[in-house]
Amino acid sequence: MPSYKQILLTGVLACALLAQPTVGHAQLVKWQAQLDQLATKVEPKVIQWRRDLHQNPELGNLEVKTAEKIANHLKSLGLEVKTGVARTGVVGILKGGKPGPVVALRADMDALPVTENNSHNLPFASKVTTTFEGQQVGVMHACGHDAHVAMLMGAAEVLSAMRKDLKGTVKFIFQPAEEGSPAGVVGGAKLMVQEDVLNSPKVDAIFGLHIRSDVEVGTITYRPLGMMASSDNFKITVKGQQAHGGTPWMSVDPIVTSAHIVTALQTIVSRQLDVTNAPAIVTVGAINGGVRANIVPGQVEMIGTIRALDTQMQKQIHERLKQTATSIATGAGATAEVEIQEMTPVTYNHEALTAHMLPSLQRVAGVNAVKLTKPVTIAEDFAYFQEKVPGLYLFLGGMPKGQDPATAPSHHTPDFFIDESGMKLGVKTLATLAVEYLNNPLK
Known part of the structure; x- marks a missing residue:
């Protein structure tokens, strides 16, 4: 059952839709018929492209x-x-036959250091191996980026066939390194933005989608505002006084101090934030300190992740994490140094743009197949584009019909699997969003 907030949000979106100017119904029907026909024609190519990419995956910045x-x-x-x-990265620019706005469509290109299990007996399973961070690993498209690239290549072919009727320009952005770059190296969407990919010509709106292994094919899910979480890493170094384990009163114990800090960090979300606004997470992923059973060490280091679906809450967590760690350390006679590495912003769907394009999604997939979804606490660097221009990011079903989502192999795992029959809807969705936005841009 939808929550009160979901019901209220749906009502707000409906009101916004009624206020939007619309293109004539006959024209919409004509476009949709043409898009359907072109997407059907290109579908075999899309599937072949995806299989080729899946069999020949490349890691980020090596594509x-x-x-x-x-x-x-x-x-x-x-x-x-x-x-x-x-x-x-690759950028393609398609200039329509008529003047108008500029819309961008984005797909990510990189694979992951995952060895494919091939439990599904795919003839195009990856057998590629490489060295990653000093280890010999397999390489696999274990998150669906191969499908994203293939669908955007298909959308480019569909829209090229409609070139003379396009009212504006479409920019196709094929982005590397969505899964991240080596430490200290700027890459992915952030670097694309720095290199001015959203200008020359200046983009008015950007759209992207991510295929999901646990959402049934034929389905599109969306959410205005915070769709996917920000992702930040933190490191806390607690420094105390080393001593013999048999005389702990002669120490300033950083292990005990760290234990208090770990416990207290969990109260940031549970007791210090208004979680009715949006969910948030603070996770300590590793603690390292000490070398022997009978020595109180002089230093302990802990690392972890912060996830938030609201930018202001993200900033609050940063402030409170620093305050909590340093205050507890001071009270114990120790010190705590806190470093926060901001990784990825909140994937924040522009509220008005989401409402504006919702009828387009419902036309392409069917009203009952377009569903409001819960936010997710994984991150997506599409967020960097959304910081600069209005953006809408969607989830596309890739799970076989009738399968229980609980049994679907999850992303970033060796058994990851998608049903390729869902990709045609992805091609149609990308092309439809471009065509309809160009003809009816957000005011």
């Missing part, structure tokens, strides 16, 4: 062959193509 395949396809469609964007 050289992937980028070459994308660039060759976009050039074959007559698009203006830029390569080497944010190291290995």
Whole structure:
């Protein structure tokens, strides 16, 4: 049963929709029929592209062959193509036959250091291996980025066939390193933004989607405002006084101090934040300190992650984490140094844009197949684009019909699997969002 907030939110969206100017119904029907026909025609190619990419995955910032395949396809469609964007990214620009706004569509390209189990007996399963952070690992598209690339390549072909009728420009952004770059190296969407990918021409709105292994094919799920969480890493170094384990009163014990800090950090979310606004998480993932049973060490280090679905709450957590750790350490006679590394902002769907495009989603998938979803506490660097221009990020069903979501292999695992029949809807969705926004932009 939907919560009171969900019901209220749906009502607000409905009111917003009624206030939006609309393109003629006959024109919408014509566009949709054309898009359906073109998407059906390109579907076999999309599936083949996805299988080829799945069999030949590349890690972030190393997507050289992937980028070459994308660039060759976009050039074959007559698009203006830029390569080497944010190291290995590709951008294609399709200029319509009529003047109008600029809309961007984005797909991420990189695979993960995961060895495919191939429990589904795929003939195109990855057998690629590489060295990652000093270890020999398999490489696998264990999050669906191969499908994202293939669907956007398909959308580019569909929209190219409609070029003369497009009222504006479509920018296709194929982004590397969504899963992250090496420590200290800027990459992914953040680097693309720094390299001005949202300008020349200036983008008015951006759309993206992520296929989900636990959402049934034929379904689109969405959420205005905080859709996916911010992701920040923290490190707390607690320094005390080393002593013999048999005379702990001669020490300032950083282990006991750290234990108090770990417990207190859990009260930030449970007792210090208004969690009716949005969920948040503070997790300590590792604690390291000491070398022997009979020595109280002089220092302990702990690392963890912060997740938030509201930017203001994210800032509050940062402040309270620092205050909590340093105050407890001071009270114990120790010191605590707190470092917070801001990784990814909140994936924040522009509220008015979400309402504006909801009818388009319902036309392409069917009213009952477009569902309001709960937020998720994993992160997505599409958020960097949304910080600069209005953006809408969606989830697309990739789970076989009738399967229990609880049994679906999760993302980032060796058994990850998607039903390729769901990709046609992804092509149609991306193309529809572009066409309808160009003809009826957000005011």
